[in-house]
Amino acid sequence: MKNNFNDEYGEILLRKAAILLSEEDKKIYEKFQNDETIVNPNQEELDIKILGMIKDYEKKEKRKKNFILLKKVSLKVAVFIGVLAIGFAITFTTVEAFKVTVLNFIFEQKEKFTLISLSDNSNGDIQTKLDTKYYPHYLPEGYEIKNTFITDVRVEILYANKNNEIFSYSYFGTDAETGIDTENRTITNVGINGFEGNIFSKDGHRILVFNSDEYIFVVDGYMTQAEIIKVAESIKK
Amino acid sequence: MTIAIITSIKDENERRFIEELYVKHNKVMWKYAMSLTKNKDEADELIQISFEKIIRCIDAVKKINCCKMDSYMVSIVRNSYYTLLVKKYKEKENIKDIDSAELADLESHDDYESVLEKNSTSDIISALENMPDKYKTVLKLKYVHEFDDEQIAKTIGVQTNSVRMYKTRALRMLAVRLKGSECNEK
Numbered sequence: 001m002k003n004n005f006n007d008e009y010g011e012i013l014l015r016k017a018a019i020l021l022s023e024e025d026k027k028i029y030e031k032f033q034n035d036e037t038i039v040n041p042n043q044e045e046l047d048i049k050i051l052g053m054i055k056d057y058e059k060k061e062k063r064k065k066n067f068i069l070l071k072k073v074s075l076k077v078a079v080f081i082g083v084l085a086i087g088f089a090i091t092f093t094t095v096e097a098f099k100v101t102v103l104n105f106i107f108e109q110k111e112k113f114t115l116i117s118l119s120d121n122s123n124g125d126i127q128t129k130l131d132t133k134y135y136p137h138y139l140p141e142g143y144e145i146k147n148t149f150i151t152d153v154r155v156e157i158l159y160a161n162k163n164n165e166i167f168s169y170s171y172f173g174t175d176a177e178t179g180i181d182t183e184n185r186t187i188t189n190v191g192i193n194g195f196e197g198n199i200f201s202k203d204g205h206r207i208l209v210f211n212s213d214e215y216i217f218v219v220d221g222y223m224t225q226a227e228i229i230k231v232a233e234s235i236k237k
Numbered sequence: 238m239t240i241a242i243i244t245s246i247k248d249e250n251e252r253r254f255i256e257e258l259y260v261k262h263n264k265v266m267w268k269y270a271m272s273l274t275k276n277k278d279e280a281d282e283l284i285q286i287s288f289e290k291i292i293r294c295i296d297a298v299k300k301i302n303c304c305k306m307d308s309y310m311v312s313i314v315r316n317s318y319y320t321l322l323v324k325k326y327k328e329k330e331n332i333k334d335i336d337s338a339e340l341a342d343l344e345s346h347d348d349y350e351s352v353l354e355k356n357s358t359s360d361i362i363s364a365l366e367n368m369p370d371k372y373k374t375v376l377k378l379k380y381v382h383e384f385d386d387e388q389i390a391k392t393i394g395v396q397t398n399s400v401r402m403y404k405t406r407a408l409r410m411l412a413v414r415l416k417g418s419e420c421n422e423k
Contacts, residue, residue, distance in 0.1 A: 010408050013361075017411060018380035020362055021373050025308035025315075032268040040267045046281050050259055050288055057292050058252040065248070 130155075131237075134171055134215065138234035140227050143167070159221075167221020169231070174216055188225070192217075192232045199225060208232050251295055258298075259288065262310045269311060273318045286317040290392050297388040309382055316374045316393055364414035372407040375400055 032038070040046060091098050129148070133155050142161035149156040156170040185200040190208070197210025197217075208219040208228045219232050263284060270283035290313055291298050301309055365373065374393055378384040379400075384392065386400040395403075 010412075013411060014376055014404065014408055015380040016358075017361055017365055017407070018376040020358065021365060021377050022305065022308040022312075022381040024362075025311035025377070028269060028311050029265055029307040032265045032272070035268060038268040038271055040264070040271075040277070040280070042277060042281060043264075043267075046263070046267070046284060049281075050263070050285065051256060053285065053288065054252055054255045054259070054292070057255075058248050061248050061251070 134217070134235050134237055136169055136219070136231045136234045137236060138230050140167075140223060140231070165222065167219065167223060167231075169217075169219050169235075171215045171217045171235075174211060174214060190229060192229070193235075197232070199228065201225070251299075254299060255288070255292060255295065258291065258306075258310075262306070265307075266310050266314050269314050270318070273315070274321075279321065283314055283317045283321060286320055287313045290317060293391045294384065294388045297382070297384045301382050305381060308377070312374055312377050313392070315370060319370050320394060360415060361411070364411050367414075368407060368410055371395075372403045372410070375403045376407055379404065 093099075129150050133150065135155065135157060139159060140161075142163075143159040144161075145157055146160040146166065147158035154170070154172040156168065158166060158168050160166045185202040185207075188199040188201065190197045190199055190210070192208075192210045195210045195212055197208060200207045200209070205222050206220075206225065206228050208217075208231075210217050210232065217232065217235060219228055221228070223231075266287060267280055267284055270280035270287075271277065274280050274283060287310075298309075371393060375389055378389045378392060379386075386397050389400045390397045393400075
């Protein structure tokens with residue numbers, strides 16, 4: 001208890017001392033305020049210097065505050081974009097309809113490229129595009145065009161039936177590269193319309209590859225050897 | 238956008254405030270600076286240092302009562318003078334230290350109440366005479382202008398902990414000198 005009172009008296013003593021010192025300073029101020037004899041010959045220069053310093057301070061403070069604001073906003077934007085990207089990725093990989101919608105895009109023809117269209121339905125439009133391309137005219141029963149990817153130098157068509165069983169057909173220029181999984185597959189040599197080809201088979205899945213002078217043709221799916229050969233032999237414009 | 242505008246206005250208001258302070262007080266400050274330094278260029282430098290200190294603690298300065306602003310300006314100029322001295326001549330603080338025996342005696346008989354009761358204003362003024370300027374500045378900024386320790390530290394260019402130390406030393410110095418003056422009277 002005594003200590004608290006003692007501290008309080010200490011504070012009072014210091015406050016009293018501070019007030020006395022402050023009063024002395026005030027007297028000094030008044031003394032010089034009334035003194036007209038002392039004049040600064042460099043007053044203008046000093047004004048420019050100090051007012052300039054004050055303006056620089058303002059600019060620095062503004063820049064500092066804008067930077068802090070920018071950091072805060074950027075963080076919020078980054079978090080927002082991150083959440084959006086994660087949501088998009090999850091929806092894209094899990095929802096088929098969304099995937100197809102996203103994959104439906106159109107590139108305008110500029111010089112070398114034709115209209116590229118991805119579509120999940122066969123329709124008159126696609127048929128028109130295929131008119132100048134090589135494609136199978138025989139399809140196993142129940143199959144129809146599900147998806148296409150058509151450019152000047154490459155055609156890919158995905159076929160599907162009601163049971164969602166699919167097979168794919170593609171062809172491209174001989175200078176293009178593509179990869180086929182041939183590991184542990186049996187290889188059968190075949191002739192398709194006078195061209196040499198191979199069938200790579202494994203557990204009912206077959207990949208038939210043959211090439212003409214200009215193109216490489218690939219038919220890929222779960223079908224019998226006879227069927228896959230029949231599809232390949234029907235390829236024409 | 239709103240925050241940016243408010244920030245901009247705040248910066249402009251602060252700038253205007255400091256400019257007004259300068260326009261109102263710079264001539265008196267310069268005259269006092271000249272009386273301390275006896276050199277026009279150093280007086281100019283003192284004004285610059287003073288306003289750097291004001292800018293550093295602008296938030297606290299804005300809260301100073303306008304009738305106390307005059308004494309604050311004088312205090313800042315004086316403190317800037319000592320800053321300049323330290324900078325130019327690398328002069329160490331000339332502190333008249335309390336005698337260790339006196340300090341030990343004071344610590345065992347810490348009784349500010351009796352010191353306060355038995356000493357007049359003029360006694361306190363005399364006791365303050367040899368107190369280092371840094372301690373005086375700390376007292377004025379703390380008890381008259383109500384700066385917090387951090388703002389005081391920024392103004393006089395020390396660590397925040399040093400402010401507390403200066404305050405304690407000032408109190409002990411005052412008490413010892415006042416007690417000493419009591420004894421002399423007896």
